[in-house]
Amino acid sequence: MKPFDYIRADGLDLAAQQLSHNGAMAIAGGTNLIDLMKLQVETPAALIDLNPLPMNQIANEGDGLRIGALASNTAIANHAKVRADYPVLAKAILAGATQQLRNKATMAGNLCQRTRCYYFTNIDQPCNKREPGSGCGAIEGIAKLHGVLGTSNQCIATYPGDMAVALYALDAQIEISGNDGAARTMPLREFHRLPGETPHIDNNLDAGDIITGVTLPAPVGGTQAYRKVRERSSYAFALCSVAAVIAMADGRFTRADLAFGALAHKPWYDHRVGEMLIGEKPSLALFDKAADLLLEDARGFGANDFKIPLARRTLAATLCEATGVEA
Amino acid sequence: MALNINGNSFDLPNDPRTSLLDFIRREAGLTGSKKGCDHGQCGACTVIVNGERINSCLTLAVMHDGCSVTTIEGLGTLAEPSALQKAFVDHDGYQCGYCTPGQICSATAMLDEIKAGMPSDATDDITAAPTLTDEEIRERMSGNLCRCGAYPNIVAAIREVAGEAT
Numbered sequence: 222m223k224p225f226d227y228i229r230a231d232g233l234d235l236a237a238q239q240l241s242h243n244g245a246m247a248i249a250g251g252t253n254l255i256d257l258m259k260l261q262v263e264t265p266a267a268l269i270d271l272n273p274l275p276m277n278q279i280a281n282e283g284d285g286l287r288i289g290a291l292a293s294n295t296a297i298a299n300h301a302k303v304r305a306d307y308p309v310l311a312k313a314i315l316a317g318a319t320q321q322l323r324n325k326a327t328m329a330g331n332l333c334q335r336t337r338c339y340y341f342t343n344i345d346q347p348c349n350k351r352e353p354g355s356g357c358g359a360i361e362g363i364a365k366l367h368g369v370l371g372t373s374n375q376c377i378a379t380y381p382g383d384m385a386v387a388l389y390a391l392d393a394q395i396e397i398s399g400n401d402g403a404a405r406t407m408p409l410r411e412f413h414r415l416p417g418e419t420p421h422i423d424n425n426l427d428a429g430d431i432i433t434g435v436t437l438p439a440p441v442g443g444t445q446a447y448r449k450v451r452e453r454s455s456y457a458f459a460l461c462s463v464a465a466v467i468a469m470a471d472g473r474f475t476r477a478d479l480a481f482g483a484l485a486h487k488p489w490y491d492h493r494v495g496e497m498l499i500g501e502k503p504s505l506a507l508f509d510k511a512a513d514l515l516l517e518d519a520r521g522f523g524a525n526d527f528k529i530p531l532a533r534r535t536l537a538a539t540l541c542e543a544t545g546v547e548a
Numbered sequence: 549m550a551l552n553i554n555g556n557s558f559d560l561p562n563d564p565r566t567s568l569l570d571f572i573r574r575e576a577g578l579t580g581s582k583k584g585c586d587h588g589q590c591g592a593c594t595v596i597v598n599g600e601r602i603n604s605c606l607t608l609a610v611m612h613d614g615c616s617v618t619t620i621e622g623l624g625t626l627a628e629p630s631a632l633q634k635a636f637v638d639h640d641g642y643q644c645g646y647c648t649p650g651q652i653c654s655a656t657a658m659l660d661e662i663k664a665g666m667p668s669d670a671t672d673d674i675t676a677a678p679t680l681t682d683e684e685i686r687e688r689m690s691g692n693l694c695r696c697g698a699y700p701n702i703v704a705a706i707r708e709v710a711g712e713a714t
Contacts, residue, residue, distance in 0.1 A: 227564035227610050252606045255567070256587050268564070270611055295600070299666045304674050315669040319691025320661065321654065322588060324600040325607060455669065455690035 222258050226267040230274050233431060237400040239269050241429035247271050249291055250325035252318075253334045261344055262335075262351055276433055277327075279303075284439030290329035290432045294384065295320070297328065306440035309464050312447040313387035319456050329432035332385055332395070332412065333424065336378035336486075337366060337458055349375045350420040364522035366458065369529055371485040376420030377522055380413055380487050381458050387447055389480035389488040390464035394436045400429025409435065413487030420486070443468035443476055444543045450535055459483040461531045467543040474498040474544075481515070484532055491515055503544035508537040551612045553578065554622030564610045569593040571609035572619055580620035580649040584693075591692035594650035595619050601657035603691075620649035623656060631712065632656055635705035643696035651692045655706050658688050662710065680710045 230236040239245055244266030248254055257263040277291040279300050286302055297303055298314040314323065340346040340358030347356035359367050359377050367377040393409040413424050426432070444467045451457040462482035468475045477498040481489040494515045501507050512533035519529045541548040549560045553576050561571055572581050572595065581604060584592035588606040595604045596618040604617075624630035632652050635641070642648045662684075667674040670687035678684060685703050694702065 222565045225564065227608070229613075248611075251608065251611065252588055252603070255606050255608065259586065272611065295666070299664075304667065308674060311667065311674050312669075315667060315671075315674070319591070320658065320668075320688060321591060321594055321601050321603045321691045322606075325602050455687050 223261060223264045225258075225265050228267055228269050230269055230271050233274060233398055233433070234402050236269050236271060236274065237398065237402065237429045237431055239267070240431065241400045242267065245269055247431065249327040249330040250293070251330075252322050252325050253330065257335060257342070260342055262342055271431070282436055286437045288328050288435045288437070290434050291327050294318070294323035294326040294328075294331060297384075298323070306442075307387075307391060307437055307445070309390055309445035309447050309466055310384070310387040310437075312445070313383040313449075313462075313464055316447055316449045316459075316462070317383035328384075328435055331382055332388075332409075332432065332435075333426070334380075334382055335423065337381045338378040339366070341378060350378055350416070353419075353421050360522060363524050365524040366460075366483070367522055367525045368485045369519045369521050369525060369532070370481075370489055370516075371415045371487070372520065372522075373416045373418065373420065375418055376416035376486065378416065378420065378486055379483050380423075380485065381483065382488075383447070383449060383459060383462060383482060385409070385413070386462055386480045386482035386488040387464040388435065388437075389490045390466050390478045391437055392478065393438075395432060396434045396436065397426065398431045398433050399427070404433070406436075410488075410490050416486045423486075441466060441468065441476065441478075446539055446543050448535055448539045448542070449482070450531060461528055461535045463535050463539040465539050465543055467540070469503075469544060473500055473502055475500075479536070479539075481532065481536075484519075484528060498540075503540060503546045505537065505541075505546065505548070508540045508546075509533070511540075512536050549613050551609065551615050551617060553617045554619060560610050560613060564608055566609045567605050568595070568597075568607045568609045568612060568617070569604035572604060572617065575609075578619050578621050581653075582646055582649060584647070584650075589693070590647070590650075591654060592647050592650040594654045594692060596653055596657050599657070599660065601654050618653070620653055623652065630656065631709045632659075632705065635709045636702070639701045639705040639708065640698070641702040641705040642694070642698050647692060647694045647696075651689070651694065651702055654689060654692045655702075655709075658685075658706070659710055661688070680707070682707065685710075 246265040248268045276289040278289045298311045346358040449462040464480045466478040477495040582592035584590035588603040593605040665677045
C-alpha cells in the first residue's frame with residue numbers, strides 16, 4: 222500500500238475542505254477502498270475518515286425513512302421499518318457480501334463502491350476507468366461480468382452492488398453536502414453515471430462533496446422482491462438481479478417499479494418497462510414484451526452474451542413470483 | 549489513541565497503513581487471527597469488534613481508536629475453551645485448522661445475531677425471528693471459507709452450540 226496521510230474528520234465543513242484537496246479520498250467502512258489500495262488501484266494522498274461524523278442514524282422523516290450515510294448495511298437490513306415497509310431493500314442488502322462485510326459497509330460507501338471488473342483491479346491491464354486513455358482490456362478480452370446495457374467504446378464495466386438496485390426501485394433520494402456547505406438532494410436514479418467518454422467518473426459527486434444520507438419515500442406496500450442470479454448461492458456478485466415493487470388491483474398491475482443489477486455501469490432503471498405493465502393483466506407473453514423493451518438496445522461482448530437471455534428470464538421469474546403467474 | 553484487544557490496551561500504530569489484522573498479529577503478538585487472502589474474501593482474519601464480526605484485513609488499525617476487539621485468544625483457553633471451541637474439537641470442525649479461529653469468531657458473533665433476531669438471505673420471512681436451520685448456518689457462515697472442506701462438521705458444531713443456547 223502506498224503511504225498516505227490519515228485524517229480523522231472533525232466536522233462536516235472541515236472534512237469537505239480536506240476532501241477538496243487533490244488526492245484526498247473519504248473512507249467509511251473501507252471494505253472496498255482498502256482492498257483497492259492494497260492492489261494500488263487507488264493511491265490516495267490522504268484518507269479522510271468520516272466515521273467520527275454523526276451520520277449513522279436511521280429515522281422516520283415525514284412518511285418516509287431517512288438513512289444516514291454511515292448507517293451500516295447490517296443496521297439497515299435489520300431495521301424493523303426497513304424489514305416491514307421496504308423489504309426489497311433488506312433483501313437486496315442481505316443478498317450481498319457476507320455478514321462480516323455488511324457489518325462494516327455503509328450506505329454511502331456501498332453507493333460509491335467501484336466496479337469489480339478484473340481489468341480495473343489489475344494494474345497490469347489497460348483500463349480507461351483506472352487510467353483514462355489506456356484502453357479497455359475487457360472489450361477485447363474476457364468480459365463475463367460486464368455490461369450489456371449503456372456501455373461505451375471506452376468502458377463496459379458494471380456497477381456491482383445489490384443495495385442500490387433496490388434503492389432505484391424504491392426511488393430513493395440522495396442528500397449531498399457540497400464543499401461550500403450547501404446541501405442538495407437528487408434522485409438516486411440520477412446519481413450514478415454511464416461510462417460514455419468519461420468512465421473514470423462513476424457518479425455525480427464533485428470534489429469535496431459528502432453524502433450525508435438517503436431518504437426513502439412513504440411506503441407503497443405491494444409485493445417486493447429481490448431476485449439475484451449468481452454463480453454460487455452465497456457471497457458472489459450478481460450476474461443479473463431484479464428489484465421489484467409490484468402492486469395489483471382487479472388482476473391488473475397498478476405499480477411495477479423495476480430496477481436491474483449487474484447489467485450496466487449503474488443500476489438500470491428504465492421507466493418504460495414498468496409503465497408498459499400498468500393496467501395490464503400479468504402473463505408470460507406480457508413479461509416477454511417487457512423484456513423486449515428492456516433489452517432492445519442490449520449488446521453482449523462474447524463471454525457475457527448470456528446476460529441478455531438471463532435478464533429476460535430473471536425478469537419473468539421475478540414477475541411470475543410476484544403475481545402468481547405460473548412460469 | 550488506543551484500542552483494546554482481549555482486555556489489554558494498545559497504542560495505535562504510527563503507520564496508518566497497518567491493517568487491524570497486522571496490528572493484532574505483529575503489535576499485539578496474537579497470531580490466532582490468520583491472514584488468508586488479505587482481501588476480505590476468505591474470513592480467516594475474522595475478529596469481533598464492539599460485538600460485531602468483521603474482516604480485520606480490510607480495516608485500518610488507526611480507525612479503531614477506543615474500540616474493543618475480541619480475537620480467538622479472547623474467547624477461551626486450552627483449559628477453559630468456549631462452547632464453540634469445544635464443539636469444533638468434538639465434531640472435527642477442521643482439518644488443517646488455518647480457517648478455524650476465523651470460523652469460531654464468526655460463529656460466536658453469529659449466535660448473538662440470531663439471538664438479536666437478525667435476518668439473513670436464507671430467512672423466508674424477514675419480519676419474523678429467524679430459526680437456525682442448517683441452511684441458515686451455511687448462509688450466515690458464507691464469509692468463512694474452509695479449503696479442507698470441513699463444512700459439514702463446522703455446521704454440526706455450530707448446530708450443537710446453537711441448540712444448547714436456545
